[in-house]
Each structure stands twice: as structure tokens, then as C-alpha cells.
Amino acid sequence: MLEIIRADGTSEKNKIAAMRARAAEVSADVDRAVADILSNVMENGFAAVREYSLRFDKAEPREISREELDAAYASCSPELIGAMERSAANIRDYNEHLLTRTMEWRSPDGGVVGRVVRGLTRVGIYVPGGTAAYPSSVLMNAVPAKVAGVEEIVMVTPPTENLNSAVLAAARIAGVDRVIAVGGAQAVAALTYGAGFIPRVDKLVGPGNAFVAAAKRMAYGKLDIDMVAGPSEVLVIADGSANPVYVAADLLSQAEHDKLASAVLLTTSMELAQAVDKEIIRQTGYLSRSEIMEASLRDFGCAIVCDTLDGCAALANEIAPEHLEIVTEDPRALLPAIRNAGAVFLGAWSPEPLGDYMAGPDHVLPTSGTARFFSPLSVDSFLKTMSVISYEREQLAPVKDQIIALAEAERLTAHANAIRVRFEDAPAKEEF
Ligand SMILES: NC(=O)c1ccc[n+]([C@@H]2O[C@H](COP(=O)([O-])OP(=O)(O)OC[C@H]3O[C@@H](n4cnc5c(N)ncnc54)[C@H](O)[C@@H]3O)[C@@H](O)[C@H]2O)c1
Numbered sequence: 001m002l003e004i005i006r007a008d009g010t011s012e013k014n015k016i017a018a019m020r021a022r023a024a025e026v027s028a029d030v031d032r033a034v035a036d037i038l039s040n041v042m043e044n045g046f047a048a049v050r051e052y053s054l055r056f057d058k059a060e061p062r063e064i065s066r067e068e069l070d071a072a073y074a075s076c077s078p079e080l081i082g083a084m085e086r087s088a089a090n091i092r093d094y095n096e097h098l099l100t101r102t103m104e105w106r107s108p109d110g111g112v113v114g115r116v117v118r119g120l121t122r123v124g125i126y127v128p129g130g131t132a133a134y135p136s137s138v139l140m141n142a143v144p145a146k147v148a149g150v151e152e153i154v155m156v157t158p159p160t161e162n163l164n165s166a167v168l169a170a171a172r173i174a175g176v177d178r179v180i181a182v183g184g185a186q187a188v189a190a191l192t193y194g195a196g197f198i199p200r201v202d203k204l205v206g207p208g209n210a211f212v213a214a215a216k217r218m219a220y221g222k223l224d225i226d227m228v229a230g231p232s233e234v235l236v237i238a239d240g241s242a243n244p245v246y247v248a249a250d251l252l253s254q255a256e257h258d259k260l261a262s263a264v265l266l267t268t269s270m271e272l273a274q275a276v277d278k279e280i281i282r283q284t285g286y287l288s289r290s291e292i293m294e295a296s297l298r299d300f301g302c303a304i305v306c307d308t309l310d311g312c313a314a315l316a317n318e319i320a321p322e323h324l325e326i327v328t329e330d331p332r333a334l335l336p337a338i339r340n341a342g343a344v345f346l347g348a349w350s351p352e353p354l355g356d357y358m359a360g361p362d363h364v365l366p367t368s369g370t371a372r373f374f375s376p377l378s379v380d381s382f383l384k385t386m387s388v389i390s391y392e393r394e395q396l397a398p399v400k401d402q403i404i405a406l407a408e409a410e411r412l413t414a415h416a417n418a419i420r421v422r423f424e425d426a427p428a429k430e431e432f
């Protein structure tokens with residue numbers, strides 16, 4: 001059941017504010033719990049990680065062996081392996097197109113300048129596994145890291161029944177170096193401080209529930225993070241031409257992730273909003289995770305009927321959703337009006353699950369309004385760059401006086417000296 005609101009300048013703003021307030025209420029409780037977990041692991045190391053793992057997931061943290069990965073791969077059906085290989089190939093191709101390459105060129109002074117690109121050394125990837133198994137998230141995290149040339153990829157995921165053979169096979173396909181069965185905020189803490197056999201990493205990426213998202217946010221500074229990728233969200237902008245069956249299905253596809261997931265319809269057609277509501281009830285009737293979907297639609301779902309598509313776009317930019325579908329007569333025409341979204345899906349044949357599993361762009365995307373400033377996970381998330389400067393005497397000579405003038409303006413005489421000594425009659429090397 002979807003609450004339908006007619007936009008009048010106030011009602012829709014109140015609804016958005018109420019959804020935000022509800023999310024903030026949940027996250028205040030979560031933050032308190034996560035702060036305790038982080039400080040306990042910092043003080044007590046692996047013993048604390050183990051205690052939380054037993055408490056929340058009823059299992060010991062452990063490392064998965066190469067043999068287990070091979071056996072898991074062998075036990076998957078050829079169809080599933082084929083689907084994962086194709087998904088991995090599309091993610092690889094997409095990220096190879098994006099890859100920032102090392103570049104060197106001559107500056108206006110004639111010296112050589114440039115930027116060399118390096119993959120990060122050791123990266124942690126978080127693969128969720130509390131209420132569902134996510135082999136696709138293994139690929140979406142690890143393949144871009146591989147394209148970037150990361151030296152060591154350490155994957156963590158909760159030690160639950162969701163750590164199944166598809167997840168392990170995906171790790172093998174993507175070339176993950178180590179798989180450790182540990183999840184939640186305790187996994188984030190272990191990768192932040194190092195705990196027993198769980199190594200400290202330079203950067204931690206990947207989505208997770210509210211506990212994981214809060215832990216990453218709090219750990220930032222001790223390690224780098226990609227973004228806050230928490231409970232899933234979808235926002236559909238549709239006009240009267242949209243098929244309500246498809247729109248309802250797409251909203252439900254994200255509502256099923258989590259009771260904290262959000263699914264919102266912005267439309268110019270009251271008839272469509274009502275038809276989508278009916279469809280949601282019909283489709284929820286035969287889908288398996290109806291309890292989760294009903295809770296997320298109740299607390300974080302609604303349909304808002306606006307006067308114009310530009311009005312829909314303005315509201316969407318304010319919400320800054322993780323996924324934004326545009327299902328209108330001319331979807332591309334609305335794209336220039338969109339500024340804030342993790343990923344935009346154009347038209348009825350680009351449903352959100354296409355992006356979750358296959359198209360190539362990442363499904364690890366910013367949530368909770370952070371698409372205002374965060375970008376999707378990609379090869380860029382795993383790269384760093386260093387600049388390179390290489391001048392010869394004849395290129396340094398014409399700019400020496402200006403460097404000295406700048407150094408003297410800053411009263412940094414040693415800086416000026418380092419230039420000056422090169423152009424004075426210095427003692428010959430042998431005299432030292
Ligand atoms: N944004 C994205 O790119 C993206 C992609 C895939 C999934 N998701 C989201 O990831 C989330 C996956 O959540 P999940 O729960 O299935 O798996 P998860 O691995 O993120 O979280 C499970 C962990 O949460 C911890 N936990 C559970 N209850 C706790 C409590 N009361 N106190 C402390 N810790 C607790 C447990 O340790 C458990 O291991 C969903 O919200 C889904 O929407 C997001």
C-alpha cells in the first residue's frame with residue numbers, strides 16, 4: 001500500500017521531512033551501538049570481534065580457504081557461472097573505459113610534467129549478508145578494484161547461511177585475494193584497526209545495512225571509505241504513459257532489500273499513482289519478502305503527484321536518491337534537469353535490476369541523500385595519483401628568478417637558495 005500525496009508546496013515537503021526524521025531516529029540508536037563496537041574492538045582486538053560475531057551472527061569469524069572457493073565454484077550451475085562471468089565482463093569493460101591513465105606532457109616552460117596512476121595497496125570490500133546473499137555485490141566491489149590494480153583485496157561478509165557457494169564463486173571469478181567470514185560493524189572495526197588474522201586496510205568500500213554504513217562513517221579518517229552506501233532506495237519519475245505494472249515492480253524490487261529501504265514515485269498522473277498502488281498490493285501478494293516490503297513502503301515509501309515533470313525533477317534533486325528511474329514519453333529529455341542521483345535509468349526497458357546485476361556501471365551507490373556529493377563506486381575509487389616533475393637546466397633557467405621572487409615573498413630563504421645554488425659558481429664535487 002502506497003500513501004498518495006498531491007503536491008501543494010507543503011504536503012510533499014512534510015512527507016519527505018517525516019521520512020528523513022524517521023531515518024534520523026533509527027540512525028541515532030544505531031550510531032550509539034556502533035560507537036561502542038568500534039571502541040571495544042580498538043581496545044580489545046580480535047577477542048571483541050569474536051564476541052560480537054557470536055552475538056549477532058552466531059558464528060566465529062574465520063578465513064575461507066582456496067579449496068573452499070574452488071569447491072564452491074565447482075558446485076554452482078553452469079547457468080549461474082555464465083551469468084556471473086557476463087556480469088563481471090560488463091563491469092570490467094565499463095571500468096576499463098573509465099580508467100584514468102598515466103599522462104606526461106611538456107609544460108609551457110618546456111619541462112616534463114604529468115601524473116602517474118597507481119592502484120591502492122590493500123583494500124577491504126564489504127559484501128552484505130544479513131538478510132540476503134549478494135554475489136552481485138562481490139563482483140561490483142571487486143572487479144573495479146582489479147581493473148585499478150589493487151595489490152590485495154580482502155573481502156568480508158557475515159558468517160551466515162548467506163555466505164553461500166554463489167558468493168564464494170563470485171569471489172573466485174572476481175579474483176579476491178582473501179575472504180573472511182565476519183560482518184557488521186565488527187568487520188569494519190577489524191579492518192580499521194587490524195584484529196588477529198584480519199588485516200588493517202587502506203580503504204574500505206561496499207554497501208551494508210545501517211550498522212555497516214554508520215561504522216564506515218565513523219571509521220573514516222583512520223582509513224578511507226568510498227561513500228555511505230546504506231539501505232537501498234529507488235525513486236521513479238513517471239508520466240501517464242508509464243506502465244503501472246512495471247513501475248510497481250521496480251519500486252518493490254528495492255523495497256524488498258530492507259525494512260529501511262525506500263521506494264518513492266513522483267508522477268504527473270493521479271491515475272498512474274492509483275494504478276501503481278493497486279499493482280503493489282497485487283504483486284506483494286505473490287512475492288516472498290512481503291513483510292520487508294510492506295514495512296519499507298509504510299515508513300519510507302509514497303507517491304507524490306506533481307503538476308509538471310520539472311516539479312518532479314526538482315523534488316528528486318532534493319531527495320537525491322540512490323536509483324532514479326525516468327519512465328516518461330521522452331525520458332532523455334528530462335536528464336538535463338537531474339543533478340542528484342546515484343544512477344539514472346532511462347525508459348521502460350532499463351529497469352533498476354538491470355543495473356543491479358548486468359549493465360556494467362556499479363550498483364554500490366550513495367544513499368540517504370549523499371548522492372548530492374558522493375559518486376558511484378568505480379575504478380576511480382581504488383586509484384590514487386602522484387604528480388611527476390622533470391626539468392633540465394635549460395628549462396629551469398628561464399623561471400629561476402621568478403621562483404626566487406616567490407620564495408622571498410614567503411620569506412623562505414632556503415627555498416630560494418635551492419634554486420640559486422644551481423646557477424652560481426659552486427665548488428666542484430671533488431672539493432667535498
Ligand atoms: N547501496 C548499495 O549499493 C547496496 C547494495 C546491496 C545491498 N544494499 C543494502 O545493504 C543492506 C544489507 O543488509 P543486511 O542486513 O542484509 O546485511 P549486512 O551484512 O549489511 O548486515 C548484517 C550485519 O549487521 C549486523 N547487525 C545486525 N543486527 C545488529 C544489531 N542489532 N546490532 C549490531 N549489529 C547488527 C550483524 O553483525 C550482521 O553481520 C540492505 O540495507 C541493502 O538495502 C545496498
Ligand SMILES: N[C@H](CO)Cc1c[nH]c[nH+]1
Pocket residue numbers: 134136137231232233254322356363364365
Ligand atoms: N539494489 C542494490 C543496491 O542498492 C544492489 C543489489 C544487489 N542485489 C540486488 N540488488
Ligand SMILES: [Zn+2]
Pocket residue numbers: 232253254257356
Ligand atoms: Zn537491488
